[in-house]
Amino acid sequence: MSDNPRNVITVRGLTKSYGATSVLKGVDFSVARGEVHALLGGNGAGKSTMIRIITGASSKNDGDIRFFDSDGRERSETEGRGKVAVVHQELALLPHLTVAENIALPRHRKASGLFRRRAAAEQAFDALRMIDQDFAAKSVHKLVGSLSLHEGQMVEIARALSSGAELILLDEPTANLTAVETERLFAVLRRLTRDNDLSVVFVSHRMKEIRQIANVCTIIRDGRTVLDRQAMEELTDADIIEKMGQVAGSLAAERAPPTTLRPGASAERNTLTIKEPGFKLELLPGTVLGVAGASAGPATLIEGLTGAARKKRWTVARAAWPDQFGSPRTAARLGAGFVTGDRAHKGVLHSLPIIDNVMASRRVIRGAAIAGSSEGAECLDLLKALKVKAASIWDLPNTLSGGTQQKLLLARWLGVPSRLLVLEEPTRGVDIGTKREIYQLIRQMAASGTVIVWWSTENAELLEVCDRVIAFDTEGRCAGVLEQNDFSEEKLVSLTGMAA
Template sequence: MVDARNMVLTVSGLTKSYGATSVLKGVDFSVARGEVHALLGGNGAGKSTMIRIITGAASKGEGEIVFRDRAGNSRTEGEGRKKVAVVHQELALMPHLTVAENISLPHFRRGFGMFDRSRALLEAHEALAMIDRDFAEASLSRSVGDLSLHEGQMVEIARALASGAELILLDEPTANLTALETERLFSVLRRLTQENGLSVVFVSHRMKEIRQIANVCTIIRDGRTVVDRQPMSELDDTVIIEKMGQLVVARPVGDASTREPRRKIEGDSLTISESGLKIGLAPGTILGVAGAPAGPAALIAALVGAARSKRWTLTHATWPARFSSPHQAATFGSGFVTGDRSHKGVLHSLPIIDNVLASRRVVRGNLFTGRGEQIECLDLMQVLKVKAASVWDLPNTLSGGTQQKLLLARWLGVPSRLLVLEEPTRGVDIGTKTEIYQLIRQMASTGTIIIWWSTENVELLEVCDQVLAFDTAGRCAGLLEGDDLNEDNLAQLTGMAA
């Protein structure tokens, strides 16, 4: 039992409803000083809602929130929130400002005082260098709007580290980081918790990472606390998954003998080429892409018509050597699911039906909404187990994992020769991951070629026939298949831990 005076945050009996929908139904949650606390639960369990209430971004229903200072004395909620920093699952950066300004500006609360640019650069550099010194040296003056998704994630985390907070809430912080960047972040968090007494709430669906960093965990299910402050050492993965209400039936990974043989499917093959390297992909092939973002991002851009360079070329019976635009790629049958659902994927101002049917309208050239679209949308939502009150609801009423399903739904039933997936399981729970794996295999069985970039090597081994590995400089390092396709070889070729 931890002394209540050592708790930096205590939440008791917290409730929250949106109309008739009850999201939190009496949650209890407490975080001690100097610990990394894993907050676990499936998509829609209520984790993000609770975080928004703790930080003041949403109002609570009933219940109590108590913040304490280092002496154990209670603070008001307003005073307590000033000592809390949060990194949300979806980035909240100002794209027109520089990296340094994004990190430093939120912490300058000086009324009419002048902004000290030299000091801001120094503080931003110190915070960002804790995660990636090379990136800090090269990027402080870059516009955030020019950053990749994983670079933006590092800026978000650096901003939280630079805030002087006593409690940091990290919602899927490693979803866009490489394994090396993740380990650097964990090293920083361990040092700050052990030496400075920082408290960290870590929200993630990656069990391996949770065990690497967390001391204790709390599990929320259907808006209620089902496991309260239990040491991670006392819970195995099976129990955690069961408590979360997840049911997972997965094949063993990393063993080539467990992969189902690929049946021959009629259709045109696709060859992708770069500097003498040629990879032939028969219909129904699932090609994984592994490694730091530079290499995979260049390949993906070429496949979806967004490339500025001519590094990659395509050879297909009915396709041009390069697509001139994403619209041309889509009309030729090359689909794309982005990993950045917040800024590049989900159409937040449009209802669910428009999000689900967006690709169909582009491919078919529809000018008007058809009468059968509502039925079509409902059928797709049923296939993907998307629960919503109406197809006319906005996507922000859904959990992050369910929003990811909407992006996949766009390409179900669309005549696609190729589907490019960029981190399609980013920020989704274990049960939803399994559903996405099954969906990808189903699409491949109809002849669609799947190209899938993931920073989780284990899921590439689970689903893919071959994996193209890139090194940390973005160069092709090798193509693995059969007995050679395993975690050790992937780690060696990519230069990153599995």
């Protein structure tokens, strides 16, 4: 019997090791019907590992996982897993199939081996419409490989929502979504939990969102449950952060003055100008420029600044720089760095060890492909600054948790003297404790004269750390630039047209 007749799943004493590394050391976790359950913990706590074990993607070493039907009767493991859908932390879509095929395939596969195209398109449309009507109409027949990261995230969520599952596991589903999309997703989740008794497990490092959507939470720390099924309203943010083993506090007090380098002859010479037809923005060394808005605008700006696009709408100009960086190598040597938002496909070098991932840009700049003798120590220092715990710098990055892989990408540019550093969602999936450290590191890099251009879908962090914020509306047009004395969430929301 279930300990609670309303449970859809009960996990007891779950353990998991990879070789000598013990990752889960006895996790307890249970989810009741109709609830949104936040699964919380710092980077590397074991959240994704448990989710993979629940869905059967990984095996467990020991412990008990039981699934129950709505009458409280235990289901077989196969039957139980059949009622579970998951959105993984890194997208798992098939790029050479269309959106409709990706959404419908898991369900239509059984129909006498024939894939019913029309039915699939209808199902996909209905699923996507729950989150975004326009996107649904435009994208059903597109190839998934042609979508942006953020569109892919919506497809993946739609697939889970339309799967008919009774339990949906969302591993950081909002990491690539804007405020308005997140709000729509939450509305759908609220409706499905209320009307259909759906249960949702929600993993996120964004405290505000967790409060908005979850009724109950479980906190795991270092592979153990430290708080089992607690009502969210009984906990303060400080309680939660402390249980996760992280340090609370605000960055506001430690914030450096806006532009550390005063305009002068040398600053003038080093000023960066970014522009598009009809618009120009001058950035003094040491400026942190935030970029806000739905993906279309920021993506175009970043393509232009990093030289990724052939035909560029946006360009960047600086004395002694060519009109265009011929290659990422040239860009790096001239002092222009880039942290991609698509860590799984474009950022992490999956087949190379951690040290190669961290030292990559330094090697390009120094012109050495082979590890120098002091690299090991340098790499360890960088990892320490970002609180990365790795068994060995010679391990592959896929032995690290999602948020920890994100830190590798940032470490690549940390302390590299550069003129311009473009950051795409650099704190995606990074836990609360480390986010603060990253904000400080970004300010430090700015203080040394680097211009930082930083796109984030989390408005609060932009307003906390940046000197100015350039906002794009939902059509991808530049809607204005907010100066620091003008900062407010309301202004940003109205400029970006993303009022929920």
